[in-house]
Amino acid sequence: MAINKVVTNEIEACKGVKNGMTLMLGGFGLCGIPERSIAELVRLNIVDLTCISNNAGVDDFGLGLLLQKRQIRKMISSYVGENDEFERQMLSGELEVDLIPQGSLAERCRAGGAGIPAFYTPAGYGTEVAEGKETREFNGKPHILESALTADFAFVKAWRGDTAGNLIYKATARNFNPMMAMAGKITVAEVEELVPEGELDPNQIHTPGIFVQRIFQGTGYEKRIEQRTVKTEKLSE
Amino acid sequence: MLDKNGIAQRIAQEVHDGWYVNLGIGIPTLVANFIPEGMEVEFQSENGILGMGPFPFAGKEDADLINAGKQTITAMPGAAFFDSATSFAMIRGQHVQLTVLGAMEVAQNGDIANWKIPGKMVKGMGGAMDLVASAENIIVAMMHTNRAGESKLLPSCTLPLTGVGCVKRVVTNLAVLDIRDGAFHLVERAPGIEVDQIRAATAGKLVVPEVVPEMVIA
Numbered sequence: 001m002a003i004n005k006v007v008t009n010e011i012e013a014c015k016g017v018k019n020g021m022t023l024m025l026g027g028f029g030l031c032g033i034p035e036r037s038i039a040e041l042v043r044l045n046i047v048d049l050t051c052i053s054n055n056a057g058v059d060d061f062g063l064g065l066l067l068q069k070r071q072i073r074k075m076i077s078s079y080v081g082e083n084d085e086f087e088r089q090m091l092s093g094e095l096e097v098d099l100i101p102q103g104s105l106a107e108r109c110r111a112g113g114a115g116i117p118a119f120y121t122p123a124g125y126g127t128e129v130a131e132g133k134e135t136r137e138f139n140g141k142p143h144i145l146e147s148a149l150t151a152d153f154a155f156v157k158a159w160r161g162d163t164a165g166n167l168i169y170k171a172t173a174r175n176f177n178p179m180m181a182m183a184g185k186i187t188v189a190e191v192e193e194l195v196p197e198g199e200l201d202p203n204q205i206h207t208p209g210i211f212v213q214r215i216f217q218g219t220g221y222e223k224r225i226e227q228r229t230v231k232t233e234k235l236s237e
Numbered sequence: 238m239l240d241k242n243g244i245a246q247r248i249a250q251e252v253h254d255g256w257y258v259n260l261g262i263g264i265p266t267l268v269a270n271f272i273p274e275g276m277e278v279e280f281q282s283e284n285g286i287l288g289m290g291p292f293p294f295a296g297k298e299d300a301d302l303i304n305a306g307k308q309t310i311t312a313m314p315g316a317a318f319f320d321s322a323t324s325f326a327m328i329r330g331q332h333v334q335l336t337v338l339g340a341m342e343v344a345q346n347g348d349i350a351n352w353k354i355p356g357k358m359v360k361g362m363g364g365a366m367d368l369v370a371s372a373e374n375i376i377v378a379m380m381h382t383n384r385a386g387e388s389k390l391l392p393s394c395t396l397p398l399t400g401v402g403c404v405k406r407v408v409t410n411l412a413v414l415d416i417r418d419g420a421f422h423l424v425e426r427a428p429g430i431e432v433d434q435i436r437a438a439t440a441g442k443l444v445v446p447e448v449v450p451e452m453v454i455a
Contacts, residue, residue, distance in 0.1 A: 028284040028285070028303070028305075028321070029284075029303065029307040030307070031284070031300065031303050031307070054321070077361060078363050078364070079360060079363035080360065082307070087359065091356065091357075099352075099359070099361045099362060100362075101362055101363075101365075101367045101370075102283065102321065102363050102364040102367060103321075103322075103324075103325030103328060103329060103367030105321075106320070106321035106322040106325055107322055109322075110322040121329065121370075122329070122370040122371055123370040124366045124370065125370060125401065126348075126398060126400070126401035126402075127366060127397065128353075128397050128398075129362075129366060159301075169318075170301045171286075171299065171302040171312070172282075172284050172285045172301060172302055172304075173300075173301040174319065174320050175284050175285050175320060176320070176321045177320070178322075179320060179321065223301070224300065225298060225300050225309055226303070226307035227303070227306060227307045227308040228298055228309055229292040229298075229308040229309050229310070230293055230295040230298060231293070232294075232295075
């Protein structure tokens with residue numbers, strides 16, 4: 001019988017998160033973010049956090065909610081352009097920010113979960129990103145050494161999950177969630193639909209349950225759209 | 238002079254049958270609208286889709302299906318979804334044949350700057366540094382000058398770099414230019430634009446051949 005990872009809700013799922021911890025949060029923009037866990041972190045008012053997340057949400061949603069309450073001390077991200085409060089805190093020096101190339105961020109999380117302490121990548125060579133980092137040439141091309149990232153807690157969001165913690169993501173809501181699930185000492189998965197073990201096709205699992213310590217079915221997902229773009233009938237073929 | 242759609246239309250002529258193409262945010266995104274019917278091209282968006290389709294009809298938007306610009310999109314038949322590490326394996330591993338992206342500045346040695354204005358604006362590099370460091374074929378789509386009328390084609394970049402010596406071709410509202418041997422080489426003029434206008438708007442070293450054809454925009 002598979003190991004049961006189920007907790008009742010986000011309150012139980014976030015137990016043990018403390019001031020000063022390093023957290024990973026999945027999502028790209030507002031797509032595939034762990035909405036329920038973020039809401040609980042806001043409610044708990046845990047501060048001094050280091051958050052590793054590709055983006056920083058928008059002013060009033062996603063990680064923007066934690067920024068508003070000054071709960072984040074440091075952000076590690078690749079793109080933060082949609083959040084005025086973030087930009088203000090960063091330019092005023094209230095918020096420490098480590099911006100890193102998106103592919104390096106993804107790979108650093110993957111490496112953290114995969115037991116690889118560091119790797120070489122060409123991304124960022126000759127830029128600010130390379131400052132203080134070891135460089136080395138491979139096949140005549142310069143690369144920089146990037147280190148692995150891990151977190152005390154990783155919060156991920158999936159479409160469907162089972163009691164064993166196996167996860168299936170939907171469309172582009174997958175993004176950073178699988179790598180972050182691997183890199184968390186404690187990984188909390190929130191899912192739109194939680195099913196008993198045996199109901200998900202093992203051939204279709206994106207994140208195997210070994211990477212997940214706690215799983216719960218979230219309720220009341222807003223799933224906010226950042227840029228609603230549509231085409232009109234007339235423009236279609 | 239070309240508008241944004243004109244720039245995109247000209248860049249679409251650079252796309253070959255059978256290519257995987259990554260389009261950046263802004264003007265590059267428009268390139269997809271000008272791919273000839275019947276050409277087999279797949280658009281990769283670094284947030285995790287190959288086979289990106291047009292915007293959905295109103296009412297069919299899916300919050301779980303967006304592009305790297307966070308816009309709602311659709312998936313074409315034969316599309317695939319994947320995680321961010323796999324996405325950048327495609328990019329770093331040079332499985333994507335063409336990258337089109339915007340820029341604040343491009344230098345005559347192929348350097349590009351597009352992610353930060355110190356003390357003023359910091360958006361982050363997103364996937365741009367990974368893209369420019371690995372792509373074999375990089376086209377920059379941008380206006381020739383900034384809002385203050387200053388050239389964006391420079392002897393060297395003044396803003397923090399995104400990548401070094403990587404840009405091969407620039408398509409602007411005024412011209413198509415190739416970058417090689419430390420200079421911008423004028424390839425084509427935009428419709429109605431004279432060489433002198435391009436010369437005046439280019440701060441970096443500009444090499445002008447005897448004959449500079451006007452772009453053909455179908």
